[in-house]
Amino acid sequence: MLGKLIKYEFRATGRVMLPALGVLTVLVLLANLSVRLLDSRLSSFLTVLLVLVLIATFVAVVAAELMPIIIMIVRFHKNLLANEGYLMHTLPASVHSLVWAKLIVSLVWLLATNLVIVLLGGLSVMHLAQMNLAQLLAGFPSLEELRRMLASVGLNMGDFYLVLAELALIIILSGLVSCLHFYAAMALGHTFTRRKGLMSVLCFVGISFAFSLITNLLGIQEVEYLNTVTVVTVRGGLNVLHGTMGKSFFYLLAQGALLYAATVFGLQKKLNLA
Amino acid sequence: MAILECKNLSKHYGKVAALEGVDLSIEPGRVVGLLGPNGSGKTTFIKLVNGLLTPTAGEVLIEGSRPGPASKALVAYLPDRDFLADWMTVEQQLRFFADFYKDFDAEKAKEMLARLGIDPAQRFKTLSKGTREKVQLILVMSRKARLYLLDEPIGGVDPATRDFILDTIIRNYNPEAAVIISTHLISDVESVLDEVIFLKEGRVLLHEAADSIRETQGTSVDRYFREVFKC
Amino acid sequence: MDWTFRGDQPIYAQLMQRIKQGIVSGDLPPGSRLPSVRELATEAGVNPNTMQRALQELEREGMVYSQRTAGRFVTEDVKQIERAKRAFAAEHIRVFLEGMGSLGYDRAEILALLQEEKEDAHGNFGM
Numbered sequence: 001m002l003g004k005l006i007k008y009e010f011r012a013t014g015r016v017m018l019p020a021l022g023v024l025t026v027l028v029l030l031a032n033l034s035v036r037l038l039d040s041r042l043s044s045f046l047t048v049l050l051v052l053v054l055i056a057t058f059v060a061v062v063a064a065e066l067m068p069i070i071i072m073i074v075r076f077h078k079n080l081l082a083n084e085g086y087l088m089h090t091l092p093a094s095v096h097s098l099v100w101a102k103l104i105v106s107l108v109w110l111l112a113t114n115l116v117i118v119l120l121g122g123l124s125v126m127h128l129a130q131m132n133l134a135q136l137l138a139g140f141p142s143l144e145e146l147r148r149m150l151a152s153v154g155l156n157m158g159d160f161y162l163v164l165a166e167l168a169l170i171i172i173l174s175g176l177v178s179c180l181h182f183y184a185a186m187a188l189g190h191t192f193t194r195r196k197g198l199m200s201v202l203c204f205v206g207i208s209f210a211f212s213l214i215t216n217l218l219g220i221q222e223v224e225y226l227n228t229v230t231v232v233t234v235r236g237g238l239n240v241l242h243g244t245m246g247k248s249f250f251y252l253l254a255q256g257a258l259l260y261a262a263t264v265f266g267l268q269k270k271l272n273l274a
Numbered sequence: 275m276a277i278l279e280c281k282n283l284s285k286h287y288g289k290v291a292a293l294e295g296v297d298l299s300i301e302p303g304r305v306v307g308l309l310g311p312n313g314s315g316k317t318t319f320i321k322l323v324n325g326l327l328t329p330t331a332g333e334v335l336i337e338g339s340r341p342g343p344a345s346k347a348l349v350a351y352l353p354d355r356d357f358l359a360d361w362m363t364v365e366q367q368l369r370f371f372a373d374f375y376k377d378f379d380a381e382k383a384k385e386m387l388a389r390l391g392i393d394p395a396q397r398f399k400t401l402s403k404g405t406r407e408k409v410q411l412i413l414v415m416s417r418k419a420r421l422y423l424l425d426e427p428i429g430g431v432d433p434a435t436r437d438f439i440l441d442t443i444i445r446n447y448n449p450e451a452a453v454i455i456s457t458h459l460i461s462d463v464e465s466v467l468d469e470v471i472f473l474k475e476g477r478v479l480l481h482e483a484a485d486s487i488r489e490t491q492g493t494s495v496d497r498y499f500r501e502v503f504k505c
Numbered sequence: 506m507d508w509t510f511r512g513d514q515p516i517y518a519q520l521m522q523r524i525k526q527g528i529v530s531g532d533l534p535p536g537s538r539l540p541s542v543r544e545l546a547t548e549a550g551v552n553p554n555t556m557q558r559a560l561q562e563l564e565r566e567g568m569v570y571s572q573r574t575a576g577r578f579v580t581e582d583v584k585q586i587e588r589a590k591r592a593f594a595a596e597h598i599r600v601f602l603e604g605m606g607s608l609g610y611d612r613a614e615i616l617a618l619l620q621e622e623k624e625d626a627h628g629n630f631g632m
Contacts, residue, residue, distance in 0.1 A: 001343075004373050015361065079359075086357035090324050091374050092347035193287070269328050273321075305552050437550075444546055447553045465516055465551045485515035485555065494512020 001093040005101035010108075013075055017067070017109050021116050024064050028120045031057035032127045064117060068109040073182050076102055081190045085273045095268045099183065099260070106179045107172065159238060166245045173252040180259035181207060187266025196274075211255060218251070275337055277302050277421050277452040278323065282332035285318050285476075292318040294476045296332070302420070303449040305466055307484070307495075308456040310473030311503055316456040317354070319473070320423050323454075324351045337420060347375065350419035354426040356406055360399035364392060364409055371413050383416035386442070404435055411439055415446050422453040428462055440466055461496040470495055472502060508549040516551055520559035523549075525568055528579050529590040536581040539569065 034050035080088055080098065088098060126132065141149065147157055185207055189200025276299040283296040293315045300306055308316050321327040322334050325341035336345040358367050364387065371378045387394060390408055398406065411427065424443075428436045443453060443466060457463055464484065472479040479502065484495050491498050510519050527533040539545070542560065546553040560577060563569045567585050571577045580586065605615050 001374075008370065012359065012361070083355055083357050084359055086326070086351075086353045086355070087359070089326055090346055090349070090351050092343045093374070094343050271326060271328075273326055303554065305554070440550060441547060444550070444553065445543070447543065447546070461512070464512070465510055465549075465555075468552050468554050485517055485558075488513060488515045492513050497512055 001091075002097040002101060005093060005097055006104060009075075009101045009105040012079070013071055013105060013109060016071055017113075020064070020067050021113065024060050024116065025120060027053070027057045027060045028124060032124050035128060061117065064113055068106065068113045069178075069182070071109065072102070072106040072179060073186070075106075076183055076186055080267065081186060081196075081273070085271075089267075089271060089273070095264050099263055099267065102183070103176055103179055107175045110175050110179075111172075155238065163238075163241065163245075166242070166249070170245060170248055170252065173249065173256065177252050177256045177259065180256055180263060184259040184262040184266070187263045191266050191270040191272055193272060207259070215251075276300060277337055278454075279335045279338075280332065281335075283319075283322060283329055283334050284331040285315075285322060285327060286330040291476050293322070296476075296478055298471065298478060298481055300452050300454070300469075302452055304468045305443070305447070305453045305455070307460070307463060307467040307470040308454055308473060309458070309460055309470055309495075309499055311458065313475075314473040315476040316473055317425055318476075320351075320425050320454070320456055323421075324349050324423055347377070348420040349423060350414045350417040350421070351423045352411060352414040352425060352427055354429065356410070358398055358406075358410060358413075361397065363395055363397050364401075365394035367398060367409070367413060368394065371417070375417055377418040378413075379416045379418060383412050386412045386416070390438070404431055407431055408435060408438065411442065415442050418448070418451075420451050422451065424453065424455045426457055427455060428457060428459055436462060460499050461494065464495050467495070472499065474503065508551075510551075517555050517558040517562065520549065520551065520556060521562055521566075524559065524563060525589050526593065528568060528586060529593060533579050535579055535583060535586060537579050538575070539577040539579065541576065 030053050034053045038047065038050050078084060080102075089095075126135075143157075146160065150156060150160060182204065185204035186200045188203045189198075190196045192199045278298075278300040280296045280298050283293060284291065285293040296319065308319065310316050318327065322329055323336065323341065325346060334341060336348060339345050359370075362370065368380055368383055371383075372380045384394070387409070390412075392401075392405060392409060398409070401409065414422070414424075427439050431439070440463065443455070455463055455467070467484045469481065469483050470487065471481045487493075487495055487498055493501075508523065510516055524533070524539075528535075533539065539560075540548070542553050542557050545560075546556040549556065560569060564571060564577075567582065568580055568589060569577050570580060602615070610618070
């Protein structure tokens with residue numbers, strides 16, 4: 001069941017995400033071209049046109065970050081809380097598989113979108129600075145150089161890979177928690193008979209507020225996405241980093257579990273389709 | 275084993291009782307009319323059977339098990355609204371049903387669609403209201419389920435479509451399955467019903483064979499309903 | 506066959522009447538095979554269980570009989586069919602006489618009207 005649900009989830013969301021990413025790519029390429037072509041010798045009409053392309057691209061990049069989130073919210077609502085809910089909740093599939101299908105696919109789009117943005121960014125840099133791939137990569141330390149840098153402060157490649165793995169895990173987990181933040185708010189908001197939309201927003205705000213309160217109380221700093229990376233120069237410092245990552249990991253896990261339970265509760269026991 | 279069994283089934287919303295103390299049992303091979311005015315609890319009852327609502331008290335058992343993924347595989351549900359993904363084509367909807375329901379008969383569905391001249395390549399949202407309803411009915415009735423729940427299947431459709439719907443229900447008859455039709459348009463479906471359940475303000479007023487009502491009351495079920503529910 | 510129903514009688518009883526009429530009129534000849542329960546039910550727009558009950562009652566009355574796998578057949582007993590025909594006729598006559606009686610006609614006047622009818626219609630009773 002989960003596999004089938006994921007398949008249809010990708011189909012439904014891909015119809016919007018793929019063209020969107022496609023448009024983004026085209027715009028970025030056009031923007032690169034525009035920058036190349038911009039020249040004081042051009043007519044004012046052409047200049048304006050090219051500048052517009054640049055502005056549109058800038059807007060598109062900002063929008064691209066928001067796209068997966070908006071699509072996730074709209075999809076969850078349309079498929080599970082509106083009329084399609086009459087179909088989905090009567091399929092021979094558990095609530096858990098319904099939620100996990102959405103979580104997995106939303107996460108994939110979140111990661112994919114960011115990956116595309118990074119790749120397009122790299123492409124743009126190469127294009128505008130007129131470098132090729134080799135020259136671009138030359139700007140980053142090679143594995144050998146990295147190994148030597150680490151060794152000079154008493155660390156090895158294993159440490160590096162471990163931090164990378166922890167980081168990846170935390171990125172994925174916070175991605176899931178962000179999705180669940182929205183899902184739980186919507187699932188709970190829709191258990192109310194009237195003003196479901198308003199209640200969903202209130203639940204979202206309520207959840208955010210509750211979690212920031214807890215975060216402050218527990219004194220956990222920097223549990224957000226990517227803010228856990230600190231520059232380490234000594235083994236001791238590295239252990240502190242591991243400790244922080246560990247705390248973040250378990251905190252995220254707890255958040256995730258709570259939000260997941262809330263989502264399932266709203267979609268099962270308290271389901272109240274209009 | 276009874277296909278559907280309800281024991282003291284109740285659903286409350288705060289102080290309001292949408293359904294109260296419903297005890298009934300439906301055997302296989304029966305076509306049952308769930309009759310009652312608007313707000314009498316018909317839709318609440320159906321949603322409790324197919325798992326869209328959880329009971330406040332009592333229990334509902336489909337072939338002995340509580341509503342869940344297992345029972346949902348046995349129940350074919352036709353709600354009173356558009357419920358399919360509107361961006362899919364009719365053909366894609368068919369494959370969706372075939373994918374998720376082992377008891378779905380794709381050939382039968384295709385044959386019925388062809389008989390009605392519905393083009394499977396059309397997107398669902400471009401179809402007219404009447405055609406959408408027919409597609410939904412065809413998909414649901416092409417399942418070889420144990421229990422069919424039809425919520426107001428003939429309200430708001432033209433007479434020819436109504437005939438098609440009733441015709442499909444009769445043709446589909448399976449002595450091992452039960453059909454529950456919830457409606458307030460009684461005279462149209464009377465001749466198709468084995469049993470009728472009168473629902474009033476969330477309670478079961480009666481549950482009898484249609485022909486015995488005709489025999490003992492000397493009127494049609496529709497007439498009798500009007501007498502019972504006179505305002 | 507016309508399958509319209511009155512609401513105030515059990516449907517299975519009305520189905521029995523309709524099928525008997527078909528047999529008596531010759532639409533369903535003696536010994537002929539009846540369509541399946543499902544087919545008849547679909548044609549009549551009724552629940553197959555109700556049609557089944559009607560057919561079972563007809564079997565009990567001896568108007569039809571069933572052969573295990575071959576299906577149901579109209580009885581070949583023409584006397585039985587004759588009896589059913591007479592029963593229908595008797596009912597029609599009773600209703601007719603009641604109606605005419607309520608209009609105030611007596612037996613002699615009724616007979617006279619019938620004679621007139623016969624002569625006017627050149628051998629066919631006005632259809």
